[in-house]
Amino acid sequence: MINNGLEKRIRKEGFRGDIRHAVPMSEITSLRIGGPADIIFYPLGVEDLQLVTAVCQEHGIHCLILGNGTNLVASDKGVREPLINLSRGLDAINVKGQTIVAEAGIGLSRLLRLCEANALSGLEALTGIPGTVGGALRMNAGSWGVELGNLISSLTVMDAQGEIGEMKRREVEFSYRGMNLPTDAVILRGEFSLPQGEKKEITKRMRHFLRKKKETQPLAQPSAGSIFKNPAGIPAGQLIEAAGLKGMRRGDAMISPLHANFIVNMGKAQARDILGLIDMIQKRVYQTTGTMLELEVVIIGEAELAA
Ligand SMILES: Cc1cc2nc3c(=O)[nH]c(=O)nc-3n(C[C@H](O)[C@H](O)[C@H](O)COP(=O)(O)OP(=O)(O)OC[C@H]3O[C@@H](n4cnc5c(N)ncnc54)[C@H](O)[C@@H]3O)c2cc1C
Structure with a gap:
C-alpha cells in the first residue's frame, strides 16, 4: 500500500x-x-x-x-x-485529413463519433464497446471480425522507466484480445490512418452494429463484456450454453440468458460470486468438451479466497 x-x-x-x-x-x-x-x-x-x-x-x-x-x-x-x-489529462483527440490521433484516456465512443463526423471508415464494427482508447488498444478490442489493433498506424508508449517512444504498426504484435506490450508499459496515444468513406454509410453501419450488439448482448445490465476468449473455431458462449449453464446464478451473479459468455450483476453480486461462476464454467465446459476456457477479463486486487 x-x-x-x-x-x-x-x-x-x-x-x-x-x-x-x-x-x-x-x-x-x-x-x-x-x-x-x-x-x-x-x-x-x-x-x-x-x-x-x-x-x-x-x-x-x-x-x-x-x-x-x-x-x-x-x-x-x-x-x-x-x-x-488517464481520462483527465490524456484526453485529446485530433483529426487532420485522414489521420486521427487519439490519446489513451478518451472513450472509444468519442473516437468513433469523430470518425463518423469526418466520414472516416473502418471502426464502425466497434460501436458500443465501452472502453477507453488505451484500454481497447491494450486488449486489442474487437467485434464482428474487426480488431482495433489492425487499424492503427502507430502507437505512442511509455515504458517502466518513463521513456516515451513511438512504435509503428509493424513493430507491434497484436493477438486475439492482447498485444506484446510489457505489463508495466503505458499506451499514451494511438494514431489511425483511415480510408475516406461516405458519412451516411458510416452512420448506417454504426447503427446496424449497435442494434446487433443490443440484440445479442445484455447491455442494460452491469457486466464486464465477454468473460472468456473464444477458443479457435467456436464461440465460448456456445460451449457454455451447450454445458447447460445459461441462466445459472451464484448470489446475484448470473450467466446471462441472452449471451452465455456474459456474467451480469443482478444487484448485489460480489467478486467471489463472479469468480465462483467462472470456476464452475471452466470445470463444466472442460468436463463436457475437453476445452479449458481462457479468461478475457482481467482480475485485479487483493486475492479472494475461493468461494
Ligand atoms: C457491455 C460491454 C460490451 C463489451 N463489448 C466488447 C466487445 O465487443 N469487444 C471487446 O473486445 N471488448 C468488449 N468489452 C470489454 C471492454 O470494453 C474492452 O476490453 C475495452 O477495450 C476495455 O477498455 P477499458 O478502458 O475499460 O479498460 P480497463 O477495463 O480499464 O482495463 C483493461 C486492461 O487494459 C489495461 N489498460 C487500460 N488502459 C491502458 C493504457 N493506457 N495503457 C496500458 N494498459 C492499459 C488495464 O491495466 C487492464 O489490464 C465489453 C465490455 C462491456 C461492459
Whole structure:
C-alpha cells in the first residue's frame, strides 16, 4: 500500500492532478463490484504520469493503469496497488485529413463519433464497446471480425522507466484480445490512418452494429463484456450454453440468458460470486468438451479466497 510519505513526495515534486483515496471499485467498474482502491492518481499530463511511475518504481511499487474499468473483475477486498487513470489529462483527440490521433484516456465512443463526423471508415464494427482508447488498444478490442489493433498506424508508449517512444504498426504484435506490450508499459496515444468513406454509410453501419450488439448482448445490465476468449473455431458462449449453464446464478451473479459468455450483476453480486461462476464454467465446459476456457477479463486486487 502506498504510504503518506510517498504521496507527499509525489505532490512535493509537482504532481498537478487529482488524487482520490478509498474509491469503491464498484463505482468505477462496469460490473459494479469490488472493494476500495486505496489510491487513484489522475495525472493532468504526461509529466504527472512520469512522476507517479518514477516515484513508485523507486520504491518497488507496481502501478496499474485503469481505463473505463469495463474489462475488469475487481476483488471484494479492494486494490492495494496504486491505480492511474488517464481520462483527465490524456484526453485529446485530433483529426487532420485522414489521420486521427487519439490519446489513451478518451472513450472509444468519442473516437468513433469523430470518425463518423469526418466520414472516416473502418471502426464502425466497434460501436458500443465501452472502453477507453488505451484500454481497447491494450486488449486489442474487437467485434464482428474487426480488431482495433489492425487499424492503427502507430502507437505512442511509455515504458517502466518513463521513456516515451513511438512504435509503428509493424513493430507491434497484436493477438486475439492482447498485444506484446510489457505489463508495466503505458499506451499514451494511438494514431489511425483511415480510408475516406461516405458519412451516411458510416452512420448506417454504426447503427446496424449497435442494434446487433443490443440484440445479442445484455447491455442494460452491469457486466464486464465477454468473460472468456473464444477458443479457435467456436464461440465460448456456445460451449457454455451447450454445458447447460445459461441462466445459472451464484448470489446475484448470473450467466446471462441472452449471451452465455456474459456474467451480469443482478444487484448485489460480489467478486467471489463472479469468480465462483467462472470456476464452475471452466470445470463444466472442460468436463463436457475437453476445452479449458481462457479468461478475457482481467482480475485485479487483493486475492479472494475461493468461494
Ligand atoms: C457491455 C460491454 C460490451 C463489451 N463489448 C466488447 C466487445 O465487443 N469487444 C471487446 O473486445 N471488448 C468488449 N468489452 C470489454 C471492454 O470494453 C474492452 O476490453 C475495452 O477495450 C476495455 O477498455 P477499458 O478502458 O475499460 O479498460 P480497463 O477495463 O480499464 O482495463 C483493461 C486492461 O487494459 C489495461 N489498460 C487500460 N488502459 C491502458 C493504457 N493506457 N495503457 C496500458 N494498459 C492499459 C488495464 O491495466 C487492464 O489490464 C465489453 C465490455 C462491456 C461492459
